[in-house]
Amino acid sequence: MKILILAEQSSRKLKSVALELLQASQGHEVKALVFGSQAKPAAEALAEKCSEVFWVSDAKFDFYHSEAYAKAAQEVIEKFSPELVLGTASALGKDLLPKIAARQAASVVADCTAVSLESGIQLKKPFFAGKALAEIEFQPEAKLKVVSLRPNSLVVGDLPAQSGSVTELAVDFDFANSPLQFVEKKEAKSTRPDLTEASVVVSGGRSLKSKENFSIIFELADALRGAAGASRAAVDEGLAPHEMQVGQTGKTVNPKLYIACGISGAIQHLAGMRTSKVIVAINKDPDAPIFSKADYGLVGDLFELVPAITQEIKKSLA
Amino acid sequence: MTLKIGVLVKQVPDTNSKIQLQGDQIDASGLKFVVNPYDEFGVEEALKTKEIWEKAGQKVETVAVLLGPKAAQKALRDVLAVGLDRGVHILDEEGKASDPKSVSEALKTVCQEEGFHLIFAGKQAVDSDSHATAQMLAEHLKIPHVGVVSKIDFEGKEMAQVERAVDGGSKEIFKLKLPALITANKGLNKMRMASLINIRKAAKKEVKEVPLPSVQADWKVRSWSLPSERAAVKMIEGDMNTQAAELVRLLKEEAKVIGS
Numbered sequence: 001m002k003i004l005i006l007a008e009q010s011s012r013k014l015k016s017v018a019l020e021l022l023q024a025s026q027g028h029e030v031k032a033l034v035f036g037s038q039a040k041p042a043a044e045a046l047a048e049k050c051s052e053v054f055w056v057s058d059a060k061f062d063f064y065h066s067e068a069y070a071k072a073a074q075e076v077i078e079k080f081s082p083e084l085v086l087g088t089a090s091a092l093g094k095d096l097l098p099k100i101a102a103r104q105a106a107s108v109v110a111d112c113t114a115v116s117l118e119s120g121i122q123l124k125k126p127f128f129a130g131k132a133l134a135e136i137e138f139q140p141e142a143k144l145k146v147v148s149l150r151p152n153s154l155v156v157g158d159l160p161a162q163s164g165s166v167t168e169l170a171v172d173f174d175f176a177n178s179p180l181q182f183v184e185k186k187e188a189k190s191t192r193p194d195l196t197e198a199s200v201v202v203s204g205g206r207s208l209k210s211k212e213n214f215s216i217i218f219e220l221a222d223a224l225r226g227a228a229g230a231s232r233a234a235v236d237e238g239l240a241p242h243e244m245q246v247g248q249t250g251k252t253v254n255p256k257l258y259i260a261c262g263i264s265g266a267i268q269h270l271a272g273m274r275t276s277k278v279i280v281a282i283n284k285d286p287d288a289p290i291f292s293k294a295d296y297g298l299v300g301d302l303f304e305l306v307p308a309i310t311q312e313i314k315k316s317l318a
Numbered sequence: 319m320t321l322k323i324g325v326l327v328k329q330v331p332d333t334n335s336k337i338q339l340q341g342d343q344i345d346a347s348g349l350k351f352v353v354n355p356y357d358e359f360g361v362e363e364a365l366k367t368k369e370i371w372e373k374a375g376q377k378v379e380t381v382a383v384l385l386g387p388k389a390a391q392k393a394l395r396d397v398l399a400v401g402l403d404r405g406v407h408i409l410d411e412e413g414k415a416s417d418p419k420s421v422s423e424a425l426k427t428v429c430q431e432e433g434f435h436l437i438f439a440g441k442q443a444v445d446s447d448s449h450a451t452a453q454m455l456a457e458h459l460k461i462p463h464v465g466v467v468s469k470i471d472f473e474g475k476e477m478a479q480v481e482r483a484v485d486g487g488s489k490e491i492f493k494l495k496l497p498a499l500i501t502a503n504k505g506l507n508k509m510r511m512a513s514l515i516n517i518r519k520a521a522k523k524e525v526k527e528v529p530l531p532s533v534q535a536d537w538k539v540r541s542w543s544l545p546s547e548r549a550a551v552k553m554i555e556g557d558m559n560t561q562a563a564e565l566v567r568l569l570k571e572e573a574k575v576i577g578s
Contacts, residue, residue: 295552
């Protein structure tokens with residue numbers, strides 16, 4: 001099967017989720033597409049693991065522009081005629097992959113948590129924020145398939161080395177006359193990893209009581225080099241911004257370790273974090289529903305316990 | 319000339335619902351259905367935009383478009399009660415439009431007939447979580463879109479500056495020439511409550527039922543399963559420092575998720 005991977009880079013490095021896409025595609029003819037003048041190291045890293053990398057190196061493509069990126073993808077699809085376009089369910093993938101699919105009169109299966117390409121295309125996709133899982137069946141008429149994978153879904157093994165080529169792709173897109181104009185990107189100041197891609201997430205609930213008290217959540221997250229999240233109740237009360245919200249109307253996270261601090265465990269919150277590999281719950285109420293969904297539970301005062309855990313982590317990782 | 323604003327609306331199970339299976343299907347019997355939470359932000363933004371443009375002397379009509387079985391029409395009535403002017407219901411009793419491709423193609427037919435100047439949608443529906451249909455519709459209509467928008471400033475009736483939330487809390491700012499499609503994120507606004515007068519009026523507002531156009535889904539769900547339950551929780555006892563030390567030891571040695 002011919003597979004086109006939509007890879008992403010950040011700070012001149014290939015995003016690690018791209019390795020998951022390569023892992024899923026093992027045994028197939030794989031080419032990759034990557035954008036931006038800073039993407040040379042990412043393109044070279046990809047070329048070691050696939051047969052050809054299309055690198056859109058024009059600095060006009062340094063920032064996401066759905067129309068321009070779709071044009072580039074269209075050109076690569078026409079050149080390579082893949083049967084599968086595989087990307088990540090990131091901000092970019094979620095926005096661009098459906099557009100690419102629509103342009104090819106294809107569909108998209110978004111945010112899959114399991115992909116197997118050994119015989120045909122086997123996909124598992126969560127519905128209702130993971131309260132149910134669906135196995136997906138393609139119609140025989142479906143030609144191009146477009147699929148996005150949730151970050152941290154696959155374990156990346158030793159990917160066989162290839163000596164693929166890097167092809168610089170010049171895309172003729174009329175930015176000046178596009179109805180869509182990129183103005184600027186405001187980079188977040190946070191040095192923490194993105195919630196949806198983090199391998200550790202520490203979240204706080206309403207019991208934190210104030211914005212200032214969230215500092216104990218940030219300190220534990222930082223000690224674990226993880227991301228910080230919040231429950232809907234905490235966000236609704238203004239203790240944390242909504243981009244930190246984990247749950248059905250917030251972010252869906254999929255870390256190795258999720259630590260829920262002072263979160264009771266409402267259904268819509270559990271939906272956003274239930275696929276975490278290991279869940280730790282800290283709550284003063286021994287009957288909080290979160291404990292029935294956790295691997296490890298600690299009953300106690302989070303204002304004492306969380307800083308104590310932070311100290312222990314620092315000691316152990318020192 | 320009246321400018322039309324379209325609002326895509328989907329009916330979904332309330333996010334507090336517990337999902338259960340009945341045989342190999344989702345058991346809908348115990349579910350409470352509501353307007354998709356993200357669509358509410360689209361509804362409110364359409365009403366706000368209508369107010370702004372009408373203040374400037376422009377006549378505006380807001381039209382909710384929903385695809386689903388007859389029973390889903392309640393969601394359409396709910397958003398008419400909040401203030402949208404009329405509704406179009408694409409009837410799909412058997413769920414033939416089962417993927418983003420078929421739904422976006424069906425919506426395209428209606429949106430083309432209506433000739434919307436601006437379309438709002440939620441950034442995703444909280445049942446299928448595909449965050450795809452709206453962008454696909456925009457592509458079918460050959461109009462630009464910006465997704466996951468938390469701030470909109472109109473510059474007249476032909477241009478909007480929008481702020482889109484991306485990974486890690488960063489924001490991308492775009493200028494968008496209308497006609498265009500915008501998908502709404504939490505934080506854009508808060509939907510107003512339906513007033514008693516509007517609820518009464520909503521019952522009399524026009525809801526046009528149209529048959530599902532001939533569309534082809536590329537995929538459907540073959541089988542459902544529920545996520546596996548975790549093994550029983552291990553409670554860590556003792557005083558605060560013992561608990562903290564024991565947790566870190568277990569995360570390192572047993573769960574192997576930290577260290578090394």
